[in-house]
Amino acid sequence: MSELGNSFIDVNARNFDDRAGVTDQRANEISRNILSHLPKQNHISILDIGAGTGEIGAYLCGQDRTYTCLEESKDMIAAFAKRASTLGLEHCTFLQGDANTTWPFPDQSKDVVFGSRVFHLLDPVHVVHETLRVLTPTIGTFVMGKVKRDKQSPKDRFRTKMRELLIEYGAQPRPSEKRRAGILDQLEKAGMHTLATQTIYSWETTHRPIDSISNWAQKDTMGGILPPQAVKEKVLTSLRQWALDVYGDLDKDVPTQEHYILEMATFDKQ
């Protein structure tokens, strides 16, 4: 992640738990589901990539497990370490590092590679390479947690329209969803088998059309690329008109549903 991105997250680490919407109860449900799919053996070694403040990670720590997180942000790690000390957690290690470089663990040393809401930020080819290197070949399990929106959610409709407009005005957006799907495809090609996707919980939320437009207006990137300024302006103008036609009012709260899902691949034959 860029220095800018990292310092943004550092500044926001204190508020991250509130914004992210993973309550204690939900984090518990996520971890229970993950643990129920893990190989039944005495001592499991879990690696959590981009653990943040440890909302979920804290529930993965335990007597019969070794838990390590690899997290880029110092502030996130400090918040997680504080949480761990308050809860009296043992057998957990926090490492600061960039998961887009070689993961600082020996080959075949982890039974589980877990990442929640992080893999879309990383190079998928690197994630696959390092996952296959550090996972134990017999029981190794990869777990990816992410937030899925309904296809008709305003955020997704905006994204789809924005990408169509970029193409219409001569730019080529970067494939997005394929990046994450690609990780599981590649792990499957390497001999792992994927398990059925689990929806852990769903929630109602709202989105204001104006927020999507302002968000892209403030960022340099759009659709994963840096479009020429003239193209960006044309896209934003057309997007605003499209949103007015579809939603009538750019400031209104449009209701939508979101879901936290887990996707897994494993070498385990049980």
Ligand SMILES: C[S@@+](CC[C@H](N)C(=O)[O-])C[C@H]1O[C@@H](n2cnc3c(N)ncnc32)[C@H](O)[C@@H]1O
């Ligand atoms: C959206 S948060 C998710 C936190 C946590 N996994 C959860 O779901 O609650 C993404 C986390 O990934 C971390 N991160 C982003 N890029 C990273 C990288 N290249 N290496 C390690 N951690 C990274 C961020 O610092 C942040 O804590």
